[in-house]
Amino acid sequence: MKDYFTIGELANLFAIDVQTLRYYDSIGLLVPSHRDAHNGYRLYKFDQIYQVASIRYLKRIGYSLNQIRQYLDSRTLEHTMQQLHDQSQELKRRWNELIDIDATIGRKLEFIKQQLPLVDLQHIVVKTFEDRYYLNIGSEESLYGSDVFYFHPTMVFYHGREKTFGAYLFASEKPEDALVLPRGQFLCAYHQGPYETIHERIAFIRAHAQGLHLADWEVNFNILDQFVERDSNHFITEIQIPILSQQ
Template sequence: MKETLSIGEISALFHLNVQTLIYYDSIGLLVPAERNPMNGYRRYRFDQIYKLAAIRYLHRLGYSLKEIHSSYLESCDINFTLEQLKKQSCILREKAENLLNTDRAIQQKIHFIEQELPNVDMERVSIKEFPERHYFAIGGEELLYGDDSFYLNPTVVFYKDDSKYFGAYLFDDGENFNLQKERADFLRFPVIPAGSFLCGYHQGAYEHIRESACRIRDARKDLDLSDITINFNIIDQFVERDSKSYITEVQIPIIENEEHRARLLCL
């Protein structure tokens, strides 16, 4: 058994880039036992492979090199290690859950686009029935871009008179939606009341969407329509660079009775 190993041998043994070992040396994390004064070649004692194995293990568990160097290796004993591993496990589980939640939101947006896009008919104005639909309330445009849900979920925009406010639609795609329901208190999320809606489509920039809403309203003047217009962005700036190709479904609640009118006023 060799007493010392060259940096190349250590590199091959651990499948590490030589530059990584040089960096570890530069920050004092793994300093070679010997350095040739003539050519600077590094050599490591054989027992230093155990320290390097510990470094790789800890780094794989998510510890930063700074954490490994400044505290972990110096304090390592069974009690300290178990305590730190339990803490790290909690951190990793939380990160994993956050990633899964992000993926669920992404999947919902994908399914929403794939479900809605084949139904788009720019000329059609029709009446559709919808169940209750949940959404995250975001608020005005000044709050929109700082809210993570805006970037992940389909966007729903509520227009009333000259005002508008935004939400992130919790599209019901089955499994992902049910998982979100299990993990969240849906009672605190606003609801678009169930009922009949006069629906049509707008293509193009959002600045002209009110014109499409007026066109859709004019198509059925015989109906008692809410003064609220609800717009669901199907193709938006996140999936299409050209605003001329944006597609939005415009939905206008049809007032069924006074109780229904009162529920819509809560939007």
């Protein structure tokens, strides 16, 4: 049995990079027990193998390097049991969070798959919707800093040139802070292309309302947006204008 390992031998034993061990040394997490007086090479005692194994295990169960240092410096039976219990609870919390995120991603994918076959760039139609729910995001400045932008279809409310954003919620989602887009009839058409040209499309739709009394605002549902498509010419949005009455 070897008494000492060089840094290369220890790295090979655990299939980790030599630079990683040097970094552990620099932050005091795993300091070599000896340094060769002639060449400065790091030498690790055999029992430091168990310290490396502990570090690798703790990293695998989600500990940061700072947490690992604290853990290794304060090991007692009582403290270790409490630390592992707390980490188990944290991992379960993260697991549940990841499950929720995965479900939301799945619903967004399903939304795109359902909507794309319905896209008809030629016609303007009247559609009837039940109550729909969404989360308020606010201004465009708030949009990209919000996680819901990435996990939910984006809604854009236009009042003339002013716009605010929301995140469309699927039927299975209705958090306490959800807002409602009331049921009713909407004059609907699709727009393909950059958002800068969407007002031209809105004006075209309103010009072909054929006796319908329309609200003075619109809600747009982004089907393909900058999160999905790089080329803005491929963006697809459904424009929906509430119908107040028919003449």
